[in-house]
Amino acid sequence: MDLPAAYRTPESAARLHLIAESHQRLLGEPLVTPSPDIATALWSAPEVILAHGTEADPRFFFANRAALARFEASFDQMIGMPSRLSAEAPNRTERQALLDRVSRDGFIADYAGVRISLKGKRFRIEQATVWNLIDAEGKVHGQAAAFSRWTEL
Numbered sequence: 001m002d003l004p005a006a007y008r009t010p011e012s013a014a015r016l017h018l019i020a021e022s023h024q025r026l027l028g029e030p031l032v033t034p035s036p037d038i039a040t041a042l043w044s045a046p047e048v049i050l051a052h053g054t055e056a057d058p059r060f061f062f063a064n065r066a067a068l069a070r071f072e073a074s075f076d077q078m079i080g081m082p083s084r085l086s087a088e089a090p091n092r093t094e095r096q097a098l099l100d101r102v103s104r105d106g107f108i109a110d111y112a113g114v115r116i117s118l119k120g121k122r123f124r125i126e127q128a129t130v131w132n133l134i135d136a137e138g139k140v141h142g143q144a145a146a147f148s149r150w151t152e153l
Contacts, residue, residue: 007062128145
């Protein structure tokens with residue numbers, strides 16, 4: 001699947017740049033190989049990369065090809081979906097504690113937790129990095145996550 005057209009708009013380009021830039025600034029290392037086409041680099045990355053906004057019920061605005069495969073979702077199913085739905089109801093309190101910790105500390109690089117695909121398959125992610133999306137003025141625009149290790153449950 002090629003890069004969706006929705007990721008080629010100027011607004012999306014700025015948000016995708018913020019995903020990579022915030023990761024670099026907070027963790028001191030690039031999320032993906034530096035490229036003039038950051039949208040394609042994020043989309044094509046082998047690790048799962050997701051991002052949601054700051055709405056009261058945050059919704060995914062980015063999911064790369066690996067994320068769509070891992071969560072067994074189409075682009076249209078994943079983008080705009082409340083991010084809380086990526087965890088089963090009993091695990092949502094744990095997920096919220098994670099998000100609160102990221103909000104407080106800027107990032108975490110050691111997260112592990114259970115997630116669920118849109119087809120109901122449970123899996124445990126390990127060694128996930130979750131970070132705030134912060135612009136140059138310090139405004140928070142959401143949070144992003146990346147992981148490449150999981151175990152089917």
